[in-house]
Amino acid sequence: MSTHEGDLHVGHQFEDAEQQLDSYSAGMWLFLVTEVLFFGGLFLAYIIYRTRYTEAFVAAHHELDWQLGGLNTVILITSSLTMALGVRAAVLNRMKAVLGWLGLTFLCAGGFMVVKYIEYSAKFEHHLFPGPNFEFHHAGIDPGQAQMFFNLYFAMTGLHGAHVLIGMITMIILVIRLWVMRKQRIDFIPIELTGLYWHFVDLVWIFLFPLFYLVGGN
Amino acid sequence: MSAAGVATKQPEAVNYLNVDNSIKSWLLTEDHKRIGILYLVTISLMFLVGGIFAMLIRLELLTPAGDVVMSDTYNKMFTMHGVIMIFFFLIPSIPAVLGNFCLPIMIGARDVAFPRLNLASWYVFTLGATLGVTALVLGGVDTGWTFYTPYSSSFSHTPVIIAVSGAFVAGFASIFTGLNFIVTIHKMRAPGMTWFRLPLFVWGQYATSLIMVLGTPVIAITLLLVAVERGLRIGVFDPALGGDPVLFQHLFWFYSHPAVYIMILPGMGVMSELIATFSRKRIFGYEFVAYSSLAIAVLSFVVWGHHMFVSGQSMYLGMVFSVLTTLVAIPSAVKIFNWAVTMHKGHVKLDSPMLYALSFIGLFTIGGLTGLFLAAMAVDIHLHDTYFVVAHFHYVMVGGAIVAFLGALHYWWPKMTGRMYPEPWAKLSALIVFIGFNLTFFPQFILGYLGMPRRYHSYPDEWQTLNVLSSAGASILASGFILVAVYLLWSLRYGAKAPANPWDATGLEWKTPSPPPPTNFTQRPIITEEAYNYPIVLAKNGEPDEAVKQEEAEKHEHA
Amino acid sequence: MRLPFANIPIWPEGASKAAFEMDLLYLVIVGLTVFFCIIVFGLVIYFVAKYYAGSKADRSNPTFHNMPLELAWSLIPLALGLFVFGWAAKLFVEMQAPIQSENALNIYVVGKQWMWQMQHPTGQRENNELHIPVGRSVKLTLISQDVIHSFYVPAFRTKTDVVPGRYRTLWFEPTKVGKYHLFCAEFCGTKHAEMTGWVYVLSPEDYEKWLQDNRWGMGDEGVTVAQAGQALYEQLQCSSCHAPEQRIGPPLTGLYGSTRTLSDGRRVVADYDYLRQAILDPQAVTVSGHEPIMPPYRGQLTEQEVIQLIEFIKTLSAPEAPPVAEAEQSDDSGGNG
């Protein structure tokens, strides 16, 4: 894309657009690395309790609806596709396409949150939210251990949901920014960075889905 | 800070300080130098608060009975001392103040890669510090800075959530700084500035950033889990909720042991600068010193279990951690010996930064070697959670990190403010700090082996003499710090104007005026020589060589 | 030990076998520390003095690299460090690995904010004080009722964290009659500094006398820990499911120390932690082939009562001469998963 670089705004600290793009890209990847370790602490807790409270985890996961989880997986994968196509359009400087793909991605993200809301409210209704109101009756299962499953479920999907929300806010800001600067060449760096972030959000869900909805076994 | 423009009549060149004096220009600045100054102001305030607590602790321990304050108050005092000093002073001290100020200049860049993120980091840090102070105003937290569960999550009656959020938020400031430095060092180096021409301070900062970026997220999620466990009773650590409290210790120390190196690695970087400058000689074994920083950073991630030898952790895992901890001895020994040997055939000058550097070598040697006692599993059974540990980490944190910070502050003060500080007072302060520090903490090694547990509000009578010595030392140490603050502030207004290169040092930061212009350099530097390229003498006659002759000639001229 | 010229203690009393070994190792590391400090300080002072700017020292041909030298000061500290590691790890294993001597005196310790409760096998109880005989191995089984504590006796050079939710063991062999400090070394709240006490090491005769003088702790009939457990076993009507003729719960005889297969396929050794969980959260460790119907006792028993029950179950393991008289038939069953 070197042909277009001259048109892009280059920050005062950078020598040229290439250095700027390199720096932003490296910065975003580093940020994603910190995110990996951020979620990592929770995954470690999951591994430890999953291996210690195996039966309770198997029993508790039947309370989750794997079909809704699967639906959300498909939604997020789709949004990753639309985001990738959006980034592509941005690099090729196709304004309408960018807006369209970003809009679709935003809709998918919204759909994901709606499904999440349905799931969460069902858990609250069935007293499956951990805490004093928690109730879990299943022969042979210690409710305390089942509660640990829901502790981790809410902690991990909640944190992931927060990331989806942040992604949605970022997309709104992106679209506004695009609109304000619609006369200029598209500055694709912010879109590219948002894309990386969004794929990471998808990636986390790819692990969360089998860990919570498909615990498997009997 | 605007004092720089007051004292002289002749028009001054535009520099980063006088370019715009409005409050707004400071609060919205994206200049890495100004952000460094903002950090300096914030952490100095936090150091003052943490220091007051330290003095109160030593006051209480003057007598064996818990008679000055209530035991709850004492518990809050040592907790707030630890939380403030570690999260709000030591971790940002050298990286965020001097790293921010010097690093871009040292690599010949106009700024860091992400100036706005840099400013955001200061705001986030200030928010975290504010939360920490809020917890203090609300009565203080009494968990110890380690926030061990289930005490912190289920039993304490103090505003733990606020203190934990403070540390959580400040963690993001740390991540932002680390991320910024890594990208800056990779992508923003001036032409010709190869990796092995980088000043060793930059290598130290790079290694530090590695820990900041890879470690901090883990403590963030851990503290978040503690807050959630406390607030919502959704937990993974409290045994009453089916959790395992030792898991908290694993997650906590996975960050908090490397965090020790966040504090000491930049200090080691500073040492390399000071020793080279004041010996007028290239650092001995540059590559070894550079790689040893990275080695320390990487090893720091695989030794955390040495904090947990008696916690109920598996004995075999303990052995793995113990042997890995022993490996840290290599890069540390490499650094110490290389610094010492750098002075060989150099021109050693004992200016105040060098006095701090020599203090550092002495104190860090003791601090590091006493670490061997604690890494040795059997001895740690006895020493764990005693004053021996307290003495050991103060030798590393105060004797290492803070002494290095003071050395660095004196070294770069002329560059940062454009003013010289009064050298005799600075030498005196270095001496007072050294004496006061040893008197404070050396008796604590003895107390530790005698068996005095840490975090004790009262203690058996027979240990009073050693505690009195320690408290006496603490007041000497405090007067040393106060002296530094007084003459540095004095110098802002009355200090002599600093030349561009007061120490006759190499390094890009000394090739630009003091204070530097807003964009650091008038034109982009191109680097053609190695770091620390001081003149080498080849004559064998034992006479003073060229450099010394030249210096003496200059002195005569001045006279 | 005190400094000769001032009333300053510099060395703690040592009163266990481990103390001597540890002091030796400690002194060796002190020696290494002093050795390296002398080298480093000596080098620094020498170089500063000799190469002070303006001095007439020979500065020709300075070196900046010296691979053999670099390797020497990397590898020598490493070798010494590994030597210290090996020695310390060996001593650690010797001190921490649990003793399985029949002759050891088993004492149960419960830590809670802010006191230590000791329970002797013969039933004597004491708070913040521990009376033990000299020259006999003492094995402590420790658990916390609330937060993490740490049981620390400097004179024995030993300590262990006392964690809620699981048993820890600590053992030592006192070698010297005397009165020694007991501390809580892990911060545990308001009165952490007051969670201290004394360990009294008595001569065997004095210990016997102490045991006799303190029978008050055992109630009228002289109840041992296991007997107290048996009383509890009957009071809680455990036998209504666990008595052999009921054929509901798994048999308790020979349970302690045996390997159990759980319904989720795990094979675990029925040790203290297992039995504690089996009583408090029985459904978490249902034994294969049994219905998970036992009610959990979490929150209904104190840690001391749990210990008493476990001690009772433990006596059922002994094939001959069970110390508790009648509930002791070999076909006695019960227990929980």
Added chain:
Amino acid sequence: MSFEPAKPKVYLLTFAALLVLTVITVLAAKLTLPKIPMGIMILDLNIVLAMAIACVKASLVVLYFMHFKDMGQVSKVWAVAGVFFLLVMFFMTLGDYENRHPEETVGWTESGPLHDARP
């Protein structure tokens, strides 16, 4: 590092592969694979399989959606370092839980080095 975006076909193929793998994950969960006890933990092969599939999916996302090939050297090294330290954290901590009960594995019987057997 200016990057050349891939053809839409690449993205669509990746998308299709991800969907297929999602279906495979769901089906794999129906299998009952053995559970291997390890210390106080249980290694469930179902979860191992599920994680293996998830890793393949994650690699597809990183390789194609996040166009790994255009990623700078720095990012590559750091991404690997991040995963490495994550695994260090996992395995060293799990090593603790794996070996928590020393009673079962070692123990001094009648005469240990610090303990004399007495009648």
